[in-house]
Amino acid sequence: MEGRRGAHRYKLPLSVVVRLMPASSGPELLHARTRDVSTRGVYFTTDRKLPVGMKFDLSLTLPKEVTQDSPVIVAAQARVVRQEEKSENSTRRVGIAAQFERYNLIR
Numbered sequence: 001m002e003g004r005r006g007a008h009r010y011k012l013p014l015s016v017v018v019r020l021m022p023a024s025s026g027p028e029l030l031h032a033r034t035r036d037v038s039t040r041g042v043y044f045t046t047d048r049k050l051p052v053g054m055k056f057d058l059s060l061t062l063p064k065e066v067t068q069d070s071p072v073i074v075a076a077q078a079r080v081v082r083q084e085e086k087s088e089n090s091t092r093r094v095g096i097a098a099q100f101e102r103y104n105l106i107r
Contacts (some may be wrong), residue, residue, distance in 0.1 A: 007038040016044050016089070019057040024075065032096075034060060041078065041099040045086060049094050052082045069107075076103035 014037070014099065016028040032046040040060070048058070062072045082097040 007040040009036040009038045009043075010066075011036050012062075014059050014062070016042070016058055016060040018044075018046065019059075020050075020054075021056070035095070037074075039100075040098065041081070042076075043095060043097050045093045045095050047091075047093060049083060050080045050096055052080050052083065056080075056098075058098075072102055073106040075106060077101045 001081055012034055014034045016032045018019075018033050018035050020028040020030065022028060030046050030048060032044040034042055034044045036043050037060070042060075057075070057077055059073060059075045062074060064071050069091045078098040080096055081099050086093045086095045
């Protein structure tokens with residue numbers, strides 16, 4: 001699997017806000033934690049399953065330790081490509097792998 005990746009993944013445990021747009025109501029926000037990030041996508045854990053193919057918006061902040069300057073906000077549109085159930089500290093979590101469809105960097 002590692003050889004199939006086109007971009008290097010950086011292990012970064014960051015807070016991420018996922019914005020879902022259900023068809024019948026207004027936006028729903030999920031708070032999650034990243035495991036790793038690349039220029040092509042992100043892997044995060046949350047307490048909710050998201051179906052493969054689902055599109056959503058997300059935002060996260062890269063700290064100055066990563067950017068070597070000021071913090072940078074990543075605002076992205078992404079699509080779920082894989083999900084897996086996980087157990088973290090006796091809690092059921094869902095791991096979500098998502099591919100960026102587009103993103104903006106805000107300094």
